[in-house]
Amino acid sequence: MEKMIDVELRNIQKKFQNNIVVHDFSLQIEKGEFISFLGPSGCGKTTTLNMIAGFLEPDEGDLLIKGKRMNGVPPYKRELGMVFQTYSLFPHMTVAENIAYGLKLRKQSKAEMQERVQRVLDLVKLPNVADRYPKQLSGGQRQRIAIARALVIEPSLLLLDEPLSNLDAKLREELRDELKRLHQEIGVTTIFVTHDQEEALSLSDRIVVLNHGSVEQIGTPTEIYHNPASEFVHTFIGKTNRLHGVVTKVEGNRMKVQTDKGFVVSALQPAKAVQEGQRVTVFIRPEKIVLSAETAPAGVNQANGQLMMTSFLGAFTECQVQAGGEILDVKVQMLEKLAGVTPGSSVLCQWHEEDVLVMPAEGDRL
Ligand SMILES: Nc1ncnc2c1ncn2[C@@H]1O[C@H](COP(=O)(O)OP(=O)(O)OP(=O)(O)O)[C@@H](O)[C@H]1O
Ligand SMILES: [Mg+2]
Known part of the structure; x- marks a missing residue:
């Protein structure tokens, strides 16, 4: 059976002023795959994710989603769900309103909206918080709601920018397992950005290791761990x-x-x-x-x-x-x-x- 390619980056480059922060990035992501971008702070993870989401335009190269060229297409037309690096819930809206926000833009009926909000709240195991405000939730709960909000539109692509990095160690691990379960359950193509090698190893089908805006290696967790393409990859992925x-x-x-x-x-x-x-x-x-x-x-x-x-x-x-x-x-x-x-x-x-x-x-x- 031929593989379905959901997302393709072809020689993507991004400059800020005269500084190249993403070099010649090429990648094909299969439908249903869980891909991590792994690398140190400043290596270009968020910039690349923002180009896939449409918040930034590449200076060179093509971005394809489901085979269609997306350069210049605004974010809301890309059918994707995104969770940002910092908390991004609207503080003056309830959990239900936060989650429904993406649906409102898509002009759904009220009944259908309510049902879909409840369905994603069940999915992230917080069925009873619809009427609370974000400040009445713990950090981990807020990130679950951010994930629920990204999922409610039934995106064809889920983009997660270090969604666990503000949580303490125990909660991180818990939510990491939740993410894994969610992905197994709904199978949405996912790009997960992290600088934590354990997160990348445990969650991913494949990992893209980035260094200074360049791809060092693309491979499965075991390939990256056992057959690193460079000293950088080997030393970044664990103590040695x-x-x-x-x-x-x-x-x-x-x-x-x-x-x-x-x-x-x-x-x-x-x-x-x-x-x-x-x-x-x-x-x-x-x-x-x-x-x-x-x-x-x-x-x-x-x-x-x-x-x-x-x-x-x-x-x-x-x-x-x-x-x-x-x-x-x-x-x-x-x-x-x-x-x-x-x-x-x-x-x-x-x-x-x-x-x-x-x-x-x-x-x-x-
Ligand atoms: N709007 C901007 N203008 C100028 N430089 C930028 C801008 N956004 C990002 N940069 C630079 O581009 C590089 C890549 O940034 P990016 O945010 O993609 O890194 P990152 O890998 O997500 O890092 P972190 O793990 O710290 O979030 C950094 O050197 C950053 O300073
Ligand atoms: Mg970042």
């Missing part, structure tokens, strides 16, 4: 250890690296092959390093060190280990079960070669 070194041996699909601080690391060949003698950067995630109280000589993929600092975080403990001249971050489940291991103890760090990521030095792309 970064070691610098030289390739000493390449044999078939395996290789050895001698790091500047004295580790011997074996790894699998990266997608873009490296050669003996080449300078590379080696990455190992903290959760991939196994800590033990064993004493063993340093060797391939293992290093002796001293436990410097621990932070107990419940499900796991974050540790810092001084090994050679490196400080390694290590994430340990149940450190409390490692008898006698406390700050100051000698420890052995080990990891598997398939958990080592090697990239050519100087930020070349794989």
Whole structure:
């Protein structure tokens, strides 16, 4: 079956004054897909979303929705629902009036409006707040209402600009699960903007990683996590250890690296092959390093060190280990079960070669 493309960006560019803030952005979004734009503050997420919504016009490139060119078409003709980065409910209107606002513009009958408002209130699990004013709701409830207001017009496209960023951690997670459920239930094509990698990983079918207005990588959460296209993507998506070194041996699909601080690391060949003698950067995630109280000589993929600092975080403990001249971050489940291991103890760090990521030095792309 041929894929239905709902939204297409073709070489979109946006300048403010003479500053290019979105470079050559191309993307095809399938019907029903949940896509996240992920990147640091100022990388162009909101600007791109506003171009899709029609609040801003691209300087170059084409924007297509359901195959129709949308450049120059005003927002209200694009059939989309949007939730903005900051709270955007009208304070002087009740919840029901806020939600119905979009319907009024579309000239619906009163009975139908009421029914649709109630339906979306049920959908966001706030069936009994229709008569309240926004100030009588919690932050999380207000964002649910903002989402309900976006959904009530039954948009063909839902645009969400960091809708969870003003909420505390627990509520964020709750509403994140709600969003996931909503998307599974109604299947509306969704673009979700965030700078939170966990949100992007947990919600998305695909993630677009942006950096300084350029697309670094487009891929599924597992592709982005396990096969990052650049050092930026790998380091942005989670904590990691970064070691610098030289390739000493390449044999078939395996290789050895001698790091500047004295580790011997074996790894699998990266997608873009490296050669003996080449300078590379080696990455190992903290959760991939196994800590033990064993004493063993340093060797391939293992290093002796001293436990410097621990932070107990419940499900796991974050540790810092001084090994050679490196400080390694290590994430340990149940450190409390490692008898006698406390700050100051000698420890052995080990990891598997398939958990080592090697990239050519100087930020070349794989
Ligand atoms: N109206 C404007 N005039 C001039 N520069 C702008 C304007 N709007 C945005 N910018 C600049 O464009 C860049 C991208 O801004 P944008 O709001 O898209 O970032 P963002 O990725 O949404 O960031 P955040 O995560 O902080 O919301 C920033 O450098 C910003 O300063
Ligand atoms: Mg923004």
